[in-house]
Amino acid sequence: MHAPSRRIQIAAPSMGEEEWLALREPIETGWLTQGPKVAAFERAFAKRHRVRHAIAVTSATTGLHLALATLGIGPGDEVIVPAFTWVATANAVLYCGATPVFADVDRATFNIDPADVARRLTKRTRAVIPVHLFGLCADMVGLRAVLTPGVRIVEDAACASGAALGDTPAGGLGDLGVFSFHPRKSVTTGEGGMVTTNDDALAERARVLRNHGASVSEEERHHGPRPYLLPDFDELGFNYRMTDLQGAIGLVQLAKLDRFIDERAASAAYYRRELASVEWLRTPYEPNAGRHAWQAFVTYVDPARAPRPRNEIMELLQARGIATRPGTHAVHMLGYYRDRFGLSPDDYPASRDCDANSMAIPLHNRMTREDYAYVVDALRAL
Numbered sequence: 001m002h003a004p005s006r007r008i009q010i011a012a013p014s015m016g017e018e019e020w021l022a023l024r025e026p027i028e029t030g031w032l033t034q035g036p037k038v039a040a041f042e043r044a045f046a047k048r049h050r051v052r053h054a055i056a057v058t059s060a061t062t063g064l065h066l067a068l069a070t071l072g073i074g075p076g077d078e079v080i081v082p083a084f085t086w087v088a089t090a091n092a093v094l095y096c097g098a099t100p101v102f103a104d105v106d107r108a109t110f111n112i113d114p115a116d117v118a119r120r121l122t123k124r125t126r127a128v129i130p131v132h133l134f135g136l137c138a139d140m141v142g143l144r145a146v147l148t149p150g151v152r153i154v155e156d157a158a159c160a161s162g163a164a165l166g167d168t169p170a171g172g173l174g175d176l177g178v179f180s181f182h183p184r185k186s187v188t189t190g191e192g193g194m195v196t197t198n199d200d201a202l203a204e205r206a207r208v209l210r211n212h213g214a215s216v217s218e219e220e221r222h223h224g225p226r227p228y229l230l231p232d233f234d235e236l237g238f239n240y241r242m243t244d245l246q247g248a249i250g251l252v253q254l255a256k257l258d259r260f261i262d263e264r265a266a267s268a269a270y271y272r273r274e275l276a277s278v279e280w281l282r283t284p285y286e287p288n289a290g291r292h293a294w295q296a297f298v299t300y301v302d303p304a305r306a307p308r309p310r311n312e313i314m315e316l317l318q319a320r321g322i323a324t325r326p327g328t329h330a331v332h333m334l335g336y337y338r339d340r341f342g343l344s345p346d347d348y349p350a351s352r353d354c355d356a357n358s359m360a361i362p363l364h365n366r367m368t369r370e371d372y373a374y375v376v377d378a379l380r381a382l
């Protein structure tokens, strides 16, 4: 077989000289973890997402754990999560000793289906984690309409930096929001995450738990009158602090977020237009209002009409140098969850279908026009 004429990755971080230069200050000052750069990144992130508080953490996974711990979720509690999401959404519930209860998704949007959430509510339900999958905000209006009073909402906005539902940015649509800066996201700090909230008390508690449960933050202690005294630790916390190296990079990346999303939106529009003639491939749902953040461009390969099964299509594209991936996985079908909770694939039919037939095609800020045209040609030729 001939070597492909191009190699197009599924995602690629966009970083350069500015990120290099941003590292200089923390390296020179020696303040390497949760210091002035993290604080500045938090302020800028909160401003961009129009929330009162942003609390930087080491990843969205630890951010989800922190958010649930902040709400006091623990053994005996149930937390509803979509069955089609990255495994971390459900894992965070287990880290708290609580029980994840899956709800199915809407095939059209890939997001949690409020009608199925309504069926899964019990008197033990303490929270629900809607996921803004691939950068599209979940149906928060539909979700709120079915929730019983007192059920808290933690947005899994791992894919949704810069997304909005109507006029409201992701991160301010629930009690707490959680973002990821993993390299597959639009803006990245290598690993990293952010917890957002408009609630002062929740923010305060999240900050304490992030830093081992210390009653006084490191920064306050170092700059206070008695830096030599250790604070008290009143509760069990964690070390989920972000480094100042990441904070410095995050600030630079965040300033590029809107440009990145605009470029991605233009590329998504190109794909939608050019792939309209490929009748077996459904392009992503796009809302009329609000803003899709286009973390990924996830299509659906219609098994009734496609020339081949999805996995064979992915293999043929790989041979042409085009990386693809399933959108994400159905967590109820993963070995650990299947065995521990006795779940079967048909318990969540839409999630099972999305697991089998979703296909992310390359979309990122380092692709050229020719790259996009090459992907379109390859799909049309199948």
Ligand SMILES: Cc1ncc(COP(=O)(O)O)c(C=O)c1O
Pocket: 059, 060, 061, 062, 085, 086, 088, 089, 131, 133, 156, 158, 159, 179, 180, 181, 182, 192, 193
């Ligand atoms: C929906 C969702 N939630 C959570 C995570 C976890 O993010 P992180 O890698 O920052 O821990 C991801 C990462 O891919 C994700 O896609």
